[in-house]
Amino acid sequence: MKQQNLVREIFSGNAVIPIFAVLASFLFGGILIAFANEEVQQASGYFFSRPGDTISAVLNSVFGAYDALFRGSIFNYQASSAEGMIKPLTETLAYATPITLAGLGLAVSFRSGLFNIGAQGQIIFGAMFAAYVGLSFELPFLIHMPMAVLAGLLGGALWGGLVGLLKATTGANEVVVTIMFNYVALLLLTYLLKTPVFQAPNQVNPISSPVAESSRLPGILGDGFRLHFGLIIMLAMVVAVWWLMHRSSIGYQFRALGYNPSAARTAGINIPLTYILVMAVSGGLAGMAGASQVLGADRQLTVGISATFGFDAITVALLGRNNPFGVLAAGILFGGLRSGAVLMQANQGVPVDIVLVVQSTIVLFIAAPPLVRSLFRLPKPKAVQA
Amino acid sequence: MKQSKKTPIALMLLLAVASLIIPNVQGQQLEVRVATGTDLFPIPNIILPSQGFVAVMLILMLAMTALSVYLTFVRNRKTPLIAVIAFGFGLVMTVLTWLFSGATMGITTLLAGSLALAVPLIFGSLSGALSERVGIINIAIEGQLLAGAFTSALVASVTDSVLIGIFAAMIAGSLVAAILAVFSIKYLVDQIITGVVINVLIIGLTSFLFSTLLADNISILNQPPRFERISIPLLSQIPIAGPVLFNQTLIVYLMYLAVAGVFLALFKTRWGLRLRSVGEYPKASDTVGINVFRTRYMSVMIGGALAGLGGSFFTLGQVGAFGKEMTNGAGYIALAALIFGRWNPIYAAMAALLFGFALNLQYALQIVGSPLPSEFLLMLPYVLTVVAVAGLVGKVRGPAAAGKPYVKS
C-alpha cells in the first residue's frame, strides 16, 4: 500500500513528465522512421503472407535509429577507443554551447516581457564582430581571445540594443523588428563575406580566413575533440545570467518590467532605458553564441555561421522556462539531438528532418503535462491550492 | 507639449533626403510601359521627363510637409492620414523615377508580381487576424502555409484536380491550427512556444515526407496541375488594374473574397462581434453566454484553413511543385504585416502588398542594373518594414487578451 503510494507519487510528479514526453516523441518519430525505411517498405509488400517480416523490419529500423542516436549523442559503446566512446557526449556539449548561450539571451528578454525573435541576427552580428577582431589584430592570447569574445558580445548587444532603442523611442513592435533584422543581418553577412572586410585574399568562395590562433577559444580536451573553451564561457554565463536576474538590481528591474510594466513605471523604473538594456543584454548573449561559433567551433566566418541556433534558442529558452539552468538542460537536449542526428543518418539512413519532428514533439509534450498524463494514463498530481 | 511632432519631423527629414535626388536625374526620361495587349484601348508608353516629374512630386511632398507642420505646430491637430499617403506616393514616385531613369518601367508586371508575392502573405495575415482577434497569438502561420503548400501539391498531383488540392490544403492548414488551438486553449501552453514549435514540426514533417516520398515519385506525387488564369470580362481590360487584378487565377480571386469576407465577418457580423469580444475580454464574453473555447477553436481553425489556402498558392498558383521549406519565412512576414496592419484584415493586406511591392521592386532594380550589390537591394523590403513600423505605426495595441489562456474557475 505504501509502496503503491510511492509509485503513484513518483508518476504523478512533474519530474517524470520530461521522460515520458521524450518517450512519446520517440514513439511518434519511430513511426516515421519505420515508414521511411526501405526494408520495412519491402517487407510490408507481403505483409499479409508473412507479417513477422514487417514487424521485425519495423523494430530493426526503429531500434537501429535510436541506437544510433544514442551512440551519436551520449555514449558510443561500439567505438574502438575510450576516446571514441565519450566523444559523442563532447559533441553534444559542443552543439549545446551556442544554443544555450543564445537561449540564455532569449530567456532574459522573455523574462523581461520582450519577445526577441532576433537571436539569429544577433548571433550573426556577434560572429561578425568577433571574426573582425580575430582577423584584424595580432595580440597575445590573453588579450586577443577575451577581446574577440567581448567584441562578439558587443556586436550582438548593438544589434539587439537597436531594437530596444526603436521600441523605446518609437514604440515599434519588437517582434516585427527582430524578424526583419534577422534578414538584414544575414544579407549584410553575405555581402561582407564577398568584400575584403572578411573574404580571404586569393579566395574565391565567401569564406573568411580562419581567425588568428591567438583569438581562438582553445580546445578543452585536446585535438581529437571539438569541445572548446566556449563551453566554459557558456557555463559561466548560465551562472552569470542567474546572478543577473536573481541577485542584481538590474535583473530585478528586468523582471519587474516583464511581470508588470505599469507597476515598474510607478515605482520609478526607467522603462525605455530598461527596454534598451534588456535587448542589449539579450543580444549580447546571442552575440557570444556567434563569437563561440566563429572563435571556437568553425574558426572562420561563413554564411552559415548562425545555423538555426537562433530559432532553436527560442524553443530552448521557453522549454527551459526562461530559467538559466532549465535553459542549460534544454540546450543540452537539443545539442544531443543535433549531434545524434548525424550518426542516425550516416548509420541508418534516417533523414535528418526526423530530428526536427522529434525535437518539436518533445517540446510540445513537455509543455503539456496533462497530455502526456492522459497518453500514458499517469495518475494526476494532487490538486494544488488555487 | 501637445501634439506629437513625430510626423512633421519625419516628413521634413524624408523630404530633405528626397530633394538630394534631383541633381541625379538630370536630362533623362522615364518610360513607363502600361500596355499589356489585352487592354480595352491601346495606351502608348508614357514618357515622362524625369526631372520635371520629380519636381512635381517634390512640390507635392513639400505641400504635404507644410500642411503637416502647420497643423501640428499651429493648429495643434493631427496630420491626416491622407496627407501622409500623398507624401508617400510622391516619395515612391520620386525614387522610382530616379532608379528607372533611362530605362523602361513595366508598371503592370511590377504590380502584378507584387500582388503575386503578396498573395500568400495576405492569406497568412488573415489567419493571423482570425487567430489573434480571438485571443490566440499565431506564430504558426509559417507552418500553416507550408502544410498547405505540401498537401495541395500532393493531393492535387494524385487527384489531378486543383480544387481538391486547395480543399486538402485548407484541411491541412486547419489541422495545423488545431494543434495550436489544442495546446494553447486546452493545455494552456504558452502560445508563442506552441507556434514556434509547430513551425519546426511542420518543416520537419514536410521535408521528411518530401525526401522520402515526393522526391522519388515526382510525376505521381509532386506534379500538380496549376491554376488556369481566368480573365474577368471587361474588368480585365482596364489598363494597369485590369491585367494586375482581374486576369488572375482562382486563388487570387478567392483572396479578394477572403479579405473582404474576413473584414466583414469580423466587424459587421454577430460572429465577428463575439469573436472579437473573446479576444478582448473572454470573461465578459463568458458572462453573456458566449462559449469562449468553442469560439476560439472555430476562429483559429478557420484562420488555419485560410493560411492553408494561401500555402497552396505557392504550389498550385505559382510554381507547380513543392520544394523543401519553400515558404521561406513568409509566415513571419505575414505576422509582421498583421501587426503593421493593426490586426485589421484590410490594412494587413495593404501592408502585405507593400511588402510584395518592395520585394518585387528590388528585383526590377536588379534587372535594370542598379549600382548596389544585390544583398542591399534584397534588404529593401525588410528595412522598409522596419522604417514603416517604427516611423509611421509606432505603438500598436493588439487584442487585449491575445496570448492569455482563458481559465474557468
Added chain:
Amino acid sequence: MSTISRKAIKGIALAAASALVLAGCAAAPEEEESAEGTDSGTSEETETETETVDYKACMVSDEGGFDDASFNEEAFNGLQRAESELGIETAAVESNTGATLTEYSSAIDSLVGEGCDMVFGVGFALATAVRDAALANPDTDFALIDSGLSNDDFSPLSLENVKPIQYDTAEAAFLAGYLAAATTETGTLATYGGILFPTVTIFMDGFKQGVDYYNAENGTDVSVLGATDEDQANWSATGDFSDIAKGKNLSEQFIDQNADIILPVAGPVGQGTGQASLDSEGVLLIGVDSDWYNLEAHAEYKQNILTSIEKKMSDAVFNVIQSGLDGTFVGGDENQYVGNLANGGVRISPEHEVAYPDGIQTALEALTDQIISGELVVNSLYKN
C-alpha cells in the same frame, strides 16, 4: 479536446500505416537472403544482381540536400550508380538548412567511423571539413566537389588522400551563351543566381562571355539582363536556394523586360523560371548541373528547355569510386580533376525539342574544338 490532438496523431499514424499496407497483399519472396538482417548497420540495401563488394563509398551534401533537382542530386546519382553497378555499399548524410562547419565535420567523422573507404564532400562549404578529416584519417580517401584544398592562410594544400573535383563550368556556359544569343528573337537574354557564390557566378560569367563572343562575331547587340553590371556583386540573385516563387517572379520581370531565354543558377529555384516559361509564349530556359530535360522535376516545361549546362558530377563521382575500388585512386592537388569540355566533365546537353537555329550545331562544335585546343580562352577562376 485532447481527442483532437490524439486523433491527429492517430491520423498520421494511420496514414503511414495504410500506405505501408496498401501493397501489403503481394506474395512473400520465395527464398530469403540467407544473410538477412545480420548487417542491420548498413543502409540503402537495395536488391541488386551484383554481389556485395567490401567497399563503402559515402557522401555528405551541402545545404541543398540530395533532392535539389540540381547540384547535390547530380552528385548523389553518381553514388547511387556506383552502388548498383559496382555493388559497393554506400551511406549518405544530407545536411539540413542551417548546417554549420561543425556539422559538416561531424558528418564526415561519423561516416569515417562507419567504415567508409571513401567520403565525398559536395560543395565548397565542406572544404575545411574535408581537409580536417583527411588530415586526421590518412587511411581514408576523400573527394571534394567544387573546391580545392587550402591551408588556413588559403595557400593551396595538397593531401595524398584527397582528390579535389572542380569544374570549369564557364566553358560549357560559354557555349550555352553562344547558343542562346543565336536563338533569341528579342535580342535580350537573362540570368540570375540564388546567392552569388563563385560556383554560381561562373555559370553566369561564362554565359555572358559566350553572348559577347556571338555579338562580336555577328555584329549583334544581344544583352544579358541580370548580369549587365561590370561588378559581379551587382548581378541578380533571389537571395536563397529554396524559395521557388521568387525565381518565378524574377523571371517574369525579366520576361517583361523582353528577355526570352533565361539561365537560372539557383538550384530548385530554377523551377520558378520553368513555370514562368509556361505562362509566356516563346520563353525558353537553360538548365544547370544536369540535363534538366531528363529530370522529372522539370518535366512539365521540358519543351521549353533550350539546353542545360551540365556538370557531369555523377560521372566523376562514379569514376573516382571505381578508382578507389580498383586501387588506382590518386589524390593530391596536382591530381585534381577539373571537368572541362576537353575531358567531357562539362558540356551542354544535346538538342532536344527546341530546334537550334540552322548552322548553330556546327558552330558550337567548332567552338568546342577551339576551346579544347586552347585557341579560344573562356575566362574563369580556373584560368587567370
Added chain:
Amino acid sequence: MRLELKGITKKFGDFTANDQIDLVAESGEIHCLLGENGAGKSTLMNVLYGLYQADGGEIVLDGKPTVFAGPGEAMKAGIGMVHQHFMLIPVFTVAENVILGHEPTKALGFLDVDKARELVREISERFGFDIDPDAVVGDLPVGVQQRVEIIKALISDAQVLIFDEPTAVLTPQETDELMQIMRQLKDEGKAIVFITHKLREVKEVADKITVIRLGKVVGQAKPSDSSEQLASMMVGREVDLSVDKQPAQLGEASFQVKNLTAFSAQGSKVLDDVSFEVQRGEIFVIAGVQGNGQTELAESILGIQDKVSGSIKLEGKELLGRSVKNVLDSGVGFVPEDRTEDGLVADFTIAENLMLDRSDRPPFAKGIQLQLKKLHEFAEEKLKSYDIRAQSIFSKARQLSGGNQQKVVLARELSRDLKLLVASQPTRGLDVGSIEFVHEQIVAARDSGIPVVIIATELDEATQLGDRVAVMYKGKIVGIVSPETPREELGKLMAGISA
C-alpha cells in the same frame, strides 16, 4: 418569479468560499446581501449566474431545481447581473457591448446596428440615462460605464437582477438615482439581489437583508436595525465607524500645485488649471466622482502624465518634468489607485515588492548586487509591524488578500523619508479591519508633519479623513470646503454644481 438558493457550497481547493448558503429572492422585493469584502458574496452570485459550478446545494427557480452550465443558461432563465468589475469590452461601442450575446441580426448573421442603437436608446430613456450608443466604452466615465452594464443586464428581459457592489464608483446623486432605478425595477416586478457592504444604502433600499461572513450566513437583519448593529454582524465584532484623529497641527504650505493643465492622448483637456496648496500636518482630500481628473492629477505629481503644464512644487522644488524616480527620491510617497495594476508586481514575493522603488541603492543594493539579507530583514520587520498576514515574506503578492496587498504597498511607501504622501483611493475594496488600519497609517503620516493628499471617491471617507476637502469635476477643482460641509452640498459639488 421566485429564486431560491439552498445550501450552496463552493470550494476553491481547501478554501471554502461559500458554506451552506441559503437565500431567497422574490418578485417585487430587494434582497440585500451584506458582507465584507472577501465574505463570499461575489462567489455566491457567480454560482447563481452559472460562472462557477457549486460543489453542493441547489438552485431552485419557481419551484424547479435548476442547474446552470454557463451564464448563457442563467440569462435564458431570466437572470441578469450587473458586475462589480464591469464585464464590458473597452474597445467596443455601447451598443456593441449591450447586444453582445443576443445580437439582433439581419440576413447572413450581419449585425443590425440600427436595432442595437434603438434598444440602447429605449432602455436609456426608460431610466433617464443619457447614453450615446455609438460611444466607445473605454472613453466613458466609470459612472456611465456602469449604466451600460445595467442596460446590458436589462436587455435580455431578466426577471432576477443581481447588482454586485454597484455604487462603488458613483456620486451620491448617482447613487440616489441608482436606488431609484432599483425601486422602479422592483415595481416592475423584478426580483433584485443587491450585494453591498455600504450600510447607508442597505438601510435605504432593502426589503430583506441577509448578512454573510467568511462564507457563511450569519443571520437576517431588518433595514430598521442600526448601522452599528449591521456593522457588527458583518464584521463579527464591535466596530467604530468613525476615523479616530486629533485636530491637525498645521505647518507651512510645503506642497503647492499651480495652474496645472493636462491633455489626454486624444487631445482632450483632463486637468483644467488646477491650483491648491497643502500644509504640513494636513490631510487634503480630493473628492469627486472617478474619472474627473483625479488619476491625471496623481500621475502628474508622480511624473507619468504626458502633456501637462503648470507647476508642482514640494518644499520649493519643482517636481514637474522630472522622472518618476526623481520625484520619488524627492520624498514623495505614492499609493496608486489600482494596487494590483500599478502598486505591486503580483508575481514577486512580498520581500521583492518591498524594494520595488529602491532596488538599485542601499540598503538593498551595493553596486548592482542585491543585498538580499538586508531585504529579508527589512521585510520580516515590515511583515510584523504592518501585520501583513502571509505565510512568509516569500509569499507571492498575488496570494495575498486585498487588505494585505495594500499593507505591503503602504509599508513600502511609508518606509522612505517622506516629504509628501499621495494616496489614491487607499481603501478601495478593503475590508473594515484593513480600512481602519490604512486610515490609522495615513493619520500617523499626517501627524509626523508632512502634507498628505488623498484622492477619495467615497464621500464618507473624504469627510472623515480629510482636514480639507477639494471637489474635482471635469478636470477642475470646483470647490475647497471643510469636511463638515453637509453631504448634499458636497454631492452638488461633485455633480459640478458649484456652490
